[in-house]
Amino acid sequence: MTDDMLSAQFAALADPTRRAILARLSQxxxxxNDLAAPFAVSLPAISRHLKVLENAGLICRSRTAQRRPACLDPHALRGIADWIEQYRPFWEAGFDRLDGYLEQLQAGDGDGPRH
Amino acid sequence: MTDDMLSAQFAALADPTRRAILARLSQxxxxxNDLAAPFAVSLPAISRHLKVLENAGLICRSRTAQRRPACLDPHALRGIADWIEQYRPFWEAGFDRLDGYLEQLQAGDGDGPRH
DNA sequence: TCCTTATTTAACAAGATGATTAAATAAGGA
DNA sequence: TCCTTATTTAATCATCTTGTTAAATAAGGA
Incomplete structure (x- = not known):
């Protein structure tokens, strides 16, 4: 998971319409056309949202006659889940226990917290 | 966790500089000034990144003399982690087992997948 | 008070984003 | 071939984002 990919995925998820599309696709x-129905936006707008989600690797497209159905990429949110996981100690520990956790931390350089 | 808040948090995390700032604050x-050091951007730029992170509820600020240090909000990523969690079955199941999972899904309307 | 340090605000330019409508393309069917 | 359905591309526009530099504000110290 490159840093650029992570940025693209977070950016894709920042839009509520796109999150709703993912929720629909989870079923x-x-x-x-199906995806556009619940929204007050044009078909081209939905088409572009799908392109954003596809570029972020969150969905994949297929072809059946004129239709180009979209489906969730099963591995989609794995990278983001892993990134978030780095910070789990911060919301699982209370403020008090967090102090202890921070004291145990060793300095280091990288993209995330050290454990 | 409102939909707007979720959007603000994902948008905040979409920027690599801001993710690096969070990583630094996890220590x-x-x-x-501390936070600006590793980056080739101006102080005002960092100051604005901090405002974005603060508005998203990901960090909090304090005051010590002239300094306004930032620190991770311990509960910060909880909401996002919960949102992501909805989709865990999709990346944990293989393609095959996912088919079975989808067959068991009941239709419904809401913002996330039904379990 | 004047100076220094730390940070924010203001004003602006460049680029990205999200939406629209109209036109183009793709695939099938009468 | 002509028509219909499904989707994408093009052109355009308004808004948001990110960065800059210069100036303003906040807090302490000589």
Whole structure:
């Protein structure tokens, strides 16, 4: 998972319409028309949202006749989940226990907290 | 966790400089000057990144003399972790087992997958 | 008070984003 | 071939984001 990919995925997830699209796709594949139905936006807008999600590796597309259904990429959110996981001690520990955790931390250089 | 808050947090995390700032803060609080040091950007730019992170509820600020150190909000990533968690079955199940999972899914309306 | 340090605000330019409508393309069917 | 359905591309626009530099503000110390 490159830093750019992580940025692309977080950016893709920052839009509520795109999150709703993912929620819909979690129930099974759907065409652009299907996905557009619940929203007050045009077809081209949905088409572009799908492109953003696809570029972020969150969905994949297929082809059935004129339709180009989208489906969740099963491995989609793995990278983000792993990134978030680095910070789990910070929300699992209370403030008090966090102090102890920080004292145990060794300095180091990298992209995330050291454990 | 409102939908707007989730959007703000994902948007905040979409920037690599801001993720690096969080990584630095995971080792303890730091001032704007401290945080700016590793980057080739101006102080005002860092100051604004901190505002974005603060508005997203990911960090908090304090005051010591002229300094306004930032520190991780311990509960920061909880909401995002919970959101991601909804999709865990999709990356934990293989493609095959996912088919079975999807067959068991009941239709419904909401913001995330039904379990 | 004047000076220094730390940080923020203001004003601005460049680029990205998200939406629209109209037109183009793709695939099938009468 | 002509028509219909599904989707994408093009052109355009308004808004948001990110960065800059210069100036303002905040807090302490000589």
């Amino acid at each position: 099974g594949e759907a065409s652009v | 303890g609080e730091a001032s704007v």
